[in-house]
Amino acid sequence: MTVTDGLLARKVLAVTERLTVAVGRRAARAILIDDRGRLVLIKRTKPGRAPYWTTPGGGIEDADRSPEAALHRELAEELGAEASVVSPVFLHSSPSDSGVAVQYFFVARLVGMDEARRNGPEFADPSRGGYDVDRVDLLGGDLAEVDLRPAALKEFIMANREALLAEAAAGN
Numbered sequence: 212m213t214v215t216d217g218l219l220a221r222k223v224l225a226v227t228e229r230l231t232v233a234v235g236r237r238a239a240r241a242i243l244i245d246d247r248g249r250l251v252l253i254k255r256t257k258p259g260r261a262p263y264w265t266t267p268g269g270g271i272e273d274a275d276r277s278p279e280a281a282l283h284r285e286l287a288e289e290l291g292a293e294a295s296v297v298s299p300v301f302l303h304s305s306p307s308d309s310g311v312a313v314q315y316f317f318v319a320r321l322v323g324m325d326e327a328r329r330n331g332p333e334f335a336d337p338s339r340g341g342y343d344v345d346r347v348d349l350l351g352g353d354l355a356e357v358d359l360r361p362a363a364l365k366e367f368i369m370a371n372r373e374a375l376l377a378e379a380a381a382g383n
Contacts, residue, residue: 215327224335225275232310232311232330232336233246233309233310233311234310234311234312234313235294235311235312236270236307236309236312236313237270237271237278237288237306237310237312237313237314237315237316238268238269238270238271238281238312238313238314239268239269239271239275239279239281239282239314239315239317240265240266240267240268240269240282240285240314240316240317240321241266241267241268241285241286241294241316241317241318241319242266242296242300242316242317242318242368242375242376243266243267243286243290243292243294243319243320243321244299244318244319244320244321244349244375244376245321245346246320246321247346248348248349248350248376249322249346249347249348249349250343250346250347250348250349250354251260251267251290251292251321251324251344251345251346252265252266252267252344252346252347252355252357252359253265253266253267253289253342253343253344253345253347254341254342254344255341255342256341256343257339257340257341258340259273259316259339261358262358262360263359264347264357264358264359264360265360265366266316266359266361267285267286267289267292268281268282268285268286268288268314269281269285269288269290270285270330271315272284272346275300277329278299278315278317279297279299280368282297282304282317282319283297284295285331286319287328288329288330289329289331289333289342290321290324290329290344291324291325291326291327291328291329291330292321292322292323292324293318293321293323293324293329294321294322294324294378295319295320295322295366296319296320296378296380296381296382297318297319298317298318298319299315299316299317299379300316300317300318300322300371300375300378301316301325301364301367302315302316303316303363303364305360305361316364316367318378318379319379321380325372326344328374348373349372349376350367350372350373350376352370354368354371355369358368371372373380
């Protein structure tokens with residue numbers, strides 16, 4: 212091995228080490244839009260805390276074929292919902308105890324929802340607080356008043372409202 216080969220090998224190793232990131236939790240979430248142009252959200256209420264809103268979705272399980280498959284499963288569990296025109300539009304990461312938490316966000320059009328079919332584990336444990344379905348007009352001023360988390364997602368949605376509506380309507 213020459214000196215040049217050794218330097219190249221060390222550079223490749225350094226780049227590889229930088230690209231290796233421990234991913235703690237992966238989740239799939241929907242920017243879910245109904246037929247009236249409203250965002251379908253989950254209003255979270257926990258004792259002693261101010262309410263906040265989140266998009267429907269949850270953890271990707273080993274049995275899920277893909278983040279999109281996990282999304283469809285989570286929509287059925289959390290909302291009793293079906294969606295179409297699912298397109299990936301946003302990726303969010305944040306530090307977690309076990310590495311980096313990664314959330315895949317998809318824009319989707321709500322096809323149908325039956326709240327009586329909700330069946331996720333969050334509904335069996337009252338100590339986890341409330342998971343109420345809420346709808347917010349995507350083009351109106353209400354979204355600005357909602358504490359939608361993560362904040363980066365809210366910024367993305369606010370900046371891309373028309374494009375999200377167009378993408379969700381693409382399958383009509």
